[in-house]
Amino acid sequence: MTFKLEPGSLIVSCQARADNPLHGPMFMGAMALAARDGGARGIRANGADDVRAVKAAGLPVIGIDKVFSSDVPVYITPTFAAAERLAEAGADIIALDCTPRPRHGDAPQELIRRIREELGLETFADISTLDEGLAAEQMGATYISTTLSGYTSYTEPKPEGPDLELIRALAARVNTPIVAEGRFNTPALARAAITAGAYAVVVGTMITNPREITRGFAREVAGGK
Ligand SMILES: CC(=O)N[C@H](C=O)[C@@H](O)[C@H](O)[C@H](O)COP(=O)(O)O
Numbered sequence: 001m002t003f004k005l006e007p008g009s010l011i012v013s014c015q016a017r018a019d020n021p022l023h024g025p026m027f028m029g030a031m032a033l034a035a036r037d038g039g040a041r042g043i044r045a046n047g048a049d050d051v052r053a054v055k056a057a058g059l060p061v062i063g064i065d066k067v068f069s070s071d072v073p074v075y076i077t078p079t080f081a082a083a084e085r086l087a088e089a090g091a092d093i094i095a096l097d098c099t100p101r102p103r104h105g106d107a108p109q110e111l112i113r114r115i116r117e118e119l120g121l122e123t124f125a126d127i128s129t130l131d132e133g134l135a136a137e138q139m140g141a142t143y144i145s146t147t148l149s150g151y152t153s154y155t156e157p158k159p160e161g162p163d164l165e166l167i168r169a170l171a172a173r174v175n176t177p178i179v180a181e182g183r184f185n186t187p188a189l190a191r192a193a194i195t196a197g198a199y200a201v202v203v204g205t206m207i208t209n210p211r212e213i214t215r216g217f218a219r220e221v222a223g224g225k
Contacts (some may be wrong), residue, residue, distance in 0.1 A: 013204030063091025171197025
């Protein structure tokens, strides 16, 4: 069965890297349940083990598999093998890097085609610029997500806030549903994304990363240092 994300959906990204005390499927599974009870309509999760754990929340799962290489910059579901692992774990939608940067394995267009035809799943194209969004639409991505704005060499340095301008620019040019993702750190910013033309909003750090949230408070309490 393929899940459709509903318009106006909040998607909560439940991710914790290996150095985070909350790393692991038990914690991410609990985060997903808390997010569901709070009104999330989808979960984004990294790696097959976490995807399996967050499925218990009964929401559409957007799976990614971060695979880092020392010689190429692309790490979000860079290969078909990574997509297959996520499909086996039960992901409903596969998110993948759709920038034109150097990578190992298939080009994003080919990955999108294979994910649709061989795995029967929909795709989230993670992009960083308007041109990449336009290309992702041509590739047949189901959703276009602003995930990588501020994280590619040509969109760095990363601004403090989210890229609402990219959402407006995409909304004027594409028919594919746009997902706002990356630094939507307050409810007001998430609302602004919808007003700018986003179909759904992904929030990660500010909901599921207590260490990072604590850092923000600690900095301010220490006088902004
Ligand atoms: C650039 C990259 O690798 N972003 C990742 C993509 O899955 C995650 O680390 C982010 O937490 C996610 O995109 C949500 O964004 P934010 O945590 O800012 O709400």
